[in-house]
Ligand SMILES: Nc1ncnc2c1ncn2[C@@H]1O[C@H](COP(=O)(O)OP(=O)(O)OP(=O)(O)O)[C@@H](O)[C@H]1O
C-alpha cells in the first residue's frame with residue numbers, strides 16, 4: 293500500500309535540530325537585511341525604484357503570505373478530515389484512490405496545475421492561485437494524517453473502547469492526539485511547498501513575491517530579481533522554522 | 549460465598565449461555581457453545597493453550613467482540629441489550645502491558661472512566677488519589693506520563709484505571725504477562741489483597757497455571773474453541789485433573805502446588821511437645837521430659853515465643869536454661885502456607901514450631917501432618933468426575 297511511508301522533517305539528531313532551531317531565523321534575518329541594504333544602497337533607476345520601495349515590497353510580501361495562509365487553511369481543512377475519513381474501516385478502500393489524486397496533484401508541475409485551473413475556471417486573483425496550490429501541497433498532510441492514524445497502536449484503540457469510550461471519543465481523545473506529531477511534520481512540509489509555490493500566484497493576478505521575480509526577469513533588472521528571490525526564500529525558511537517550532541511545542545507532552 | 553449472606557460482595561453474577569463466536573471467513577468457530585456461571589464476588593481464571601479462545605470469550609463479556617449467538621447476562625441484565633459503551637463503563641478492563649494512553653498522565657488515565665460517567669471534577673480528583681493509594685503508588689506519580697513508569701508501575705496504574713469507577717465486574721487479560729517474575733508475584737499479592745477487600749467478580753485470563761492456582765477461586769481449563777475441560781476449585785483440579793489434557797496443563801508437582809493453597813491454620817497441629825520456660829531449672833526440665841517420655845523440649849521466652857530446641861543430653865552440662873540448646877531457626881505462623889511449613893520442617897529436621905498472631909507458640913507441625921493432608925484432599929476429590937463428567941454444562 294502506498295500509505296506506509298510518511299513525510300518526515302526530522303534532520304538528524306536532536307542536537308542538530310536544536311541548533312538549527314536557533315540558527316535558521318538568524319540566517320534568514322541577516323540574509324534578507326543584507327540583501328535589502330545592498331539593493332537600497334545602489335543607484336536605482338526609475339523602473340527599479342518602482343518595484344523596490346518599502347510600500348511595494350510590503351504589499352508583495354503581504355499578498356504572498358495571504359496566498360500561503362489561505363492555501364494552508366485549505367490544506368488543513370481538506371486533508372485532515374479527509375485523512376480521518378479514509379482511515380475509518382468503512383472508507384478504507386477509498387484511501388488509495390484519494391492518495392493517487394493527491395500524488396498526481398503533487399507530481400504534476402505546480403505551474404501546470406495552476407494554468408489548467410485558470411483556463412478551466414476563468415478565475416483570477418487570490419482564490420485562483422490558492423485552490424490549485426492547495427491541491428499541489430495537499431499530499432504531505434493527507435498522507436501523514438493517514439499514516440499517523442494508522443500507526444496508532446491497535447491495542448490502545450481497543451483499550452480505549454474497552455474502558456467505554458465511544459468511537460468519536462476514541463478518535464478525538466486518543467487517535468488524533470497520538471497522530472499529531474506526524475500531522476505536524478506533514479503540515480510543515482506542506483507549508484514550505486505552499487510558500488514556495490505561492491510565487492506562481494503572480495501569473496493569475498494573485499500578487500506576491502512572484503511579481504518581483506517576474507518583473508526582474510522580463511525587464512532585465514538583476515536587483516529586482518535578486519530581492520524577489522531572496523525574500524521568497526527567506527519567507528519559506530521562516531515558515532519552515534515556524535513549522536519546526538510548532539512541531540516542538542504542539543506535540544503531546546507524554547510522547548517522546 | 550453466596551450473595552445473600554455476605555453484604556461485602558460488590559461483584560455480580562455473570563452467566564454465559566451457549567455463547568458462540570464465528571469469525572468471518574473461518575470454518576470452525578473460535579468459541580463454540582460456551583456456557584458458564586460465574587458466581588458474584590469470585591475470581592475465575594481462564595487457562596488454556598495459546599489460541600484456544602480465552603481472549604475471545606472474555607471480550608464477548610464486554611462486547612469488544614460481538615457474539616455470533618448465545619446469551620450473556622451480567623447481574624441479571626442481558627448484556628446484549630445494553631448500549632455497548634455504557635456496558636463497558638460498568639466493566640473494568642485491564643490488559644497486558646497495561647494499555648495506558650501515552651499522552652495522558654497517570655491521573656488522567658485513571659480518571660478516564662469516571663470522566664466518561666460524568667463525575668464532577670472534585671470527586672474524580674479524590675478518586676484518583678484513592679486509587680493510587682489502593683494500588684500502592686505514591687501520589688507523586690499522578691502527574692507522570694506512562695513512559696516515566698516501570699512496567700510493574702504501569703500495570704498498577706492499569707489496574708487502578710480498571711477499578712476507578714468501582715465496576716462490579718473486572719476483566720483482566722494476562723494483565724501481569726509482561727513483567728518480571730518478582731514484580732509479577734508482588735502484583736498477584738496486591739490483587740489478592742484488593743480482592744479480599746473489594747469482592748468483585750473477576751474474570752482473569754492467563755496461560756500460567758501457577759498464577760491461576762494462586763489467584764483463582766475457580767479455574768476453568770479451556771481446550772480448543774474454548775471447550776471447558778474442567779471448571780472447579782484449584783484444590784479439586786490439582787487433586788484430580790479431569791483428563792490427560794488438564795493433567796498436562798497442571799504439569800509436574802501438583803502436590804507441591806496443592807501445598808501453596810492450604811494454610812497451617814487449616815490442619816491439626818501437634819501439641820504434645822514439652823515446652824519449658826527460661827526460668828525453669830535443668831532439674832525441672834529433666835523431670836518433665838521423663839514424665840512425658842520425651843527426649844527434647846522447646847524453650848520459650850517470657851512472652852511464650854519459641855527460643856531454642858533442647859535435648860536431654862545437653863541438660864547435664866547446663867547450669868541454667870538461659871543459653872543452652874540449639875536456637876530455633878525457622879518457625880511458621882498459622883497464616884503460612886503448607887509449602888512454607890514444609891520448607892521449615894525440612895530445615896528444622898522433621899518438626900517445625902508454629903506461632904500464632906503475636907508470635908506465641910501454639911503447636912508443632914511435622915512431615916506426617918503434611919503428607920496426611922495431601923492424602924486427605926486426594927481422597928475428597930477422588931469421585932469428582934463420576935457424576936459430572938467433563939464439567940461443561
Ligand atoms: N479478529 C480476529 N479475526 C479472526 N480470527 C481471530 C480474531 N481474533 C482471534 N482469532 C482467532 O480465534 C482463535 C482464538 O483466539 P484468542 O485470541 O481468543 O485466543 P487466546 O486463547 O486468547 O490465545 P492467547 O493465549 O495466545 O492470547 C485463534 O485461532 C485466533 O486465530
Ligand SMILES: [Mg+2]
Nearest residue numbers: 602603604721
Ligand atoms: Mg489472548
